[in-house]
Amino acid sequence: xxxxxxxFWFDFASNYSYLSAMRIDRExxxxxxxxxxxxxxxxxxxxxxxxxxxxxxxxxxxxxxVWRDMTRLCIKxxxxxxxxxxxxxxxxxxxxxxxxxxxDEPWMHDFCRRVFERNFVEDRGIHQxxxxxxxxxxxxxxxxxxxxxxxxxxxxxxxxxxxxxxxxRGLFGAxxxxxxxxxxxxxxxxxDALGWTP
Amino acid sequence: xxxxxxxFWFDFASNYSYLSAMRIDRExxxxxxxxxxxxxxxxxxxxxxxxxxxxxxxxxxxxxxVWRDMTRLCIKxxxxxxxxxxxxxxxxxxxxxxxxxxxDEPWMHDFCRRVFERNFVEDRGIHQxxxxxxxxxxxxxxxxxxxxxxxxxxxxxxxxxxxxxxxxRGLFGAxxxxxxxxxxxxxxxxxDALGWTP
Numbered sequence: 524x525x526x527x528x529x530x531f532w533f534d535f536a537s538n539y540s541y542l543s544a545m546r547i548d549r550e551x552x553x554x555x556x557x558x559x560x561x562x563x564x565x566x567x568x569x570x571x572x573x574x575x576x577x578x579x580x581x582x583x584x585x586x587x588x589v590w591r592d593m594t595r596l597c598i599k600x601x602x603x604x605x606x607x608x609x610x611x612x613x614x615x616x617x618x619x620x621x622x623x624x625x626x627d628e629p630w631m632h633d634f635c636r637r638v639f640e641r642n643f644v645e646d647r648g649i650h651q652x653x654x655x656x657x658x659x660x661x662x663x664x665x666x667x668x669x670x671x672x673x674x675x676x677x678x679x680x681x682x683x684x685x686x687x688x689x690x691x692r693g694l695f696g697a698x699x700x701x702x703x704x705x706x707x708x709x710x711x712x713x714x715d716a717l718g719w720t721p
Numbered sequence: 722x723x724x725x726x727x728x729f730w731f732d733f734a735s736n737y738s739y740l741s742a743m744r745i746d747r748e749x750x751x752x753x754x755x756x757x758x759x760x761x762x763x764x765x766x767x768x769x770x771x772x773x774x775x776x777x778x779x780x781x782x783x784x785x786x787v788w789r790d791m792t793r794l795c796i797k798x799x800x801x802x803x804x805x806x807x808x809x810x811x812x813x814x815x816x817x818x819x820x821x822x823x824x825d826e827p828w829m830h831d832f833c834r835r836v837f838e839r840n841f842v843e844d845r846g847i848h849q850x851x852x853x854x855x856x857x858x859x860x861x862x863x864x865x866x867x868x869x870x871x872x873x874x875x876x877x878x879x880x881x882x883x884x885x886x887x888x889x890r891g892l893f894g895a896x897x898x899x900x901x902x903x904x905x906x907x908x909x910x911x912x913d914a915l916g917w918t919p
Binding site: 572581582584585587588591592595599690693694695696706708709711712715 | 770779780782783785786789790793797888891892893894904906907909910913
């Protein structure tokens with residue numbers, strides 16, 4: 524029997540992905556489950572639906588609700604007090620490329636969590652080279668080398684492929700979780716996904 | 722201090738409303754909370770967003786996911802095995818009008834649950850007079866009298882007003898729950914709503 528594992532699909536621009544990113548490794552480890560972090564881009568998913576940006580921006584009442592919901596959920600999950608980002612959704616292409624390039628590095632999950640915190644706790648940019656370099660430097664990693672690697676054609680192609688794979692496997696939003704081919708959508712489903720027995 | 726109470730806003734066409742309808746009275750009673758059932762129509766909410774029908778129909782991958790999610794949630798909540806309705810979303814205007822007309826009747830919640838079960842357990846129509854009459858008869862109520870009352874101008878206006886009120890108070894989907902002005906959206910938030918202390 525293979526060791527239990529779960530795939531965590533996310534976009535750095537997604538506030539509900541932030542909630543899952545901050546707890547999934549801890550909660551999975553408590554159950555002996557391995558987590559594979561899979562960054563992808565929501566942009567092509569939204570484009571396919573004819574949306575020019577996040578539904579939280581396009582649908583005013585839903586957007587207002589989501590910020591209130593985040594306030595409550597940050598309290599519930601023991602996270603810093605929620606504040607609405609001054610830019611939403613923030614472009615997330617560059618950190619996603621770095622995360623894809625660094626997928627086998629032991630600091631990859633830390634990198635992702637720090638990008639999320641930068642976006643949703645510190646309300647700072649995440650898509651300029653300087654933004655990403657700051658995160659890499661804080662982790663003791665050579666920023667220039669990773670930024671260069673992030674812009675390699677191989678890395679670009681890999682992120683594109685990963686986004687296409689997301690759609691082919693049924694994803695339509697983030698965060699999403701896959702246990703084998705069993706799909707769970709939303710931070711609200713993380714516990715069900717971790718408890719899923721194929 | 723007023724007795725704690727919660728408003729349950731729903732549309733008979735909404736499958737996630739069905740999940741909440743089947744458990745809200747029991748779970749609220751266990752906490753000493755009174756529930757006011759508020760039928761409204763999702764149609765005008767979707768129209769405002771430019772949608773001609775449910776997002777579960779318009780967004781194919783999301784729709785496929787939702788049926789799988791319902792299968793899992795019906796098991797989780799101890800409900801009959803889920804089957805996809807042969808018509809979705811079913812028009813819900815007539816039962817909504819009856820529910821509004823019967824809002825002060827002791828059998829109103831039973832009526833609503835039976836309409837939901839007809840739609841989502843029995844896969845039968847809910848919007849023809851004969852459909853609604855069958856539900857009323859099963860409850861020992863005079864079907865003709867209630868169907869007539871459902872079509873009164875007063876009843877029609879009341880449902881319209883209730884739907885407008887829903888939007889004015891920030892609702893954008895169903896089920897939704899209001900504890901005072903605190904809004905919770907989705908069957909996933911029912912427990913949080915019942916536990917909310919203003």
